[in-house]
């Protein structure tokens with residue numbers, strides 16, 4: 001039995017796909033879990049879940065202790081052997097707690113998950129993106145966290161059948177108390193969902209020059225600006241919503257344009273699954289060209305305005 005959980009709908013759809021791949025050889029079922037009101041159970045079934053367990057309870061805001069108790073109960077009842085948890089902020093709190101509860105292992109941020117000789121095998125990027133660790137479990141349940149975009153959701157199949165099971169699980173009040181919640185400073189950018197991203201790095205000389213990037217993003221109708229870590233974390237020219245890479249967001253657009261980005265492994269780790277990659281860099285030996293489908297060697301201050309004008313003319 002494979003159990004999948006995330007509080008993000010799209011991530012849960014992706015986990016259902018991964019769960020199906022793991023379950024298919026042994027004809028096991030994939031159970032998706034919803035904690036809270038049931039909004040999407042039918043969607044989960046149409047995207048491949050065999051069972052959806054809905055634990056309708058009013059825990060708000062999220063409390064790791066209480067969610068752990070609920071999931072542990074569902075895992076016990078289902079006798080789940082493999083547990084895939086979406087690797088967002090809440091998922092990262094839940095997974096190790098569950099592992100401690102069951103006295104088992106937890107592998108975090110798996111980028112590839114598959115069965116090898118009937119054993120669950122997980123690959124994850126380690127040493128800042130310089131190596132891949134291949135790991136297996138020695139105890140059950142096997143708990144793995146999976147970041148978004150590792151796979152796409154399965155296509156919707158309106159004829160796919162599954163069971164929806166409603167449950168109430170009594171929850172022991174958590175010993176911790178949330179004192180206040182502050183909203184993060186955000187510019188309402190969702191790079192993870194973007195189909196076209198124009199990204200900038202330290203090749204830009206000033207904050208004001210970001211308009212060169214956003215103008216190109218605008219004509220491409222993508223309107224999504226990304227950046228390397230120094231632009232968001234050190235210079236703070238853009239908010240962290242735009243930050244792409246190992247410690248930033250993982251993206252999978254159809255088109256990724258990298259301007260003035262050197263292409264260090266930690267940046268590549270966040271955009272390596274992009275469809276077409278175009279790199280603009282004045283250094284012909286820049287690493288980014290190794291990850292690019294098209295490379296333009298030259299000064300971004302000359303190239304970006306020309307590219308924007310040419311694409312604008314084409315789009316009209």
Ligand SMILES: Cc1cc2nc3c(=O)[nH]c(=O)nc-3n(C[C@H](O)[C@H](O)[C@H](O)COP(=O)(O)OP(=O)(O)OC[C@H]3O[C@@H](n4cnc5c(N)ncnc54)[C@H](O)[C@@H]3O)c2cc1C
Nearest residue numbers: 201202203228229245246247248260261262266267282300
């Ligand atoms: C644990 C860890 C996690 C990290 N996580 C991330 C992460 O998530 N994301 C990330 O991006 N980085 C991350 N980094 C940092 C990463 O190692 C690099 O330092 C960073 O990606 C470099 O950013 P950059 O390419 O913008 O800058 P630089 O490496 O300084 O590159 C600037 C590039 O611009 C080019 N250039 C300069 N002027 C022009 C011009 N006029 N026209 C065209 N090209 C020009 C240069 O040739 C150069 O290639 C991480 C590092 C560590 C150690």
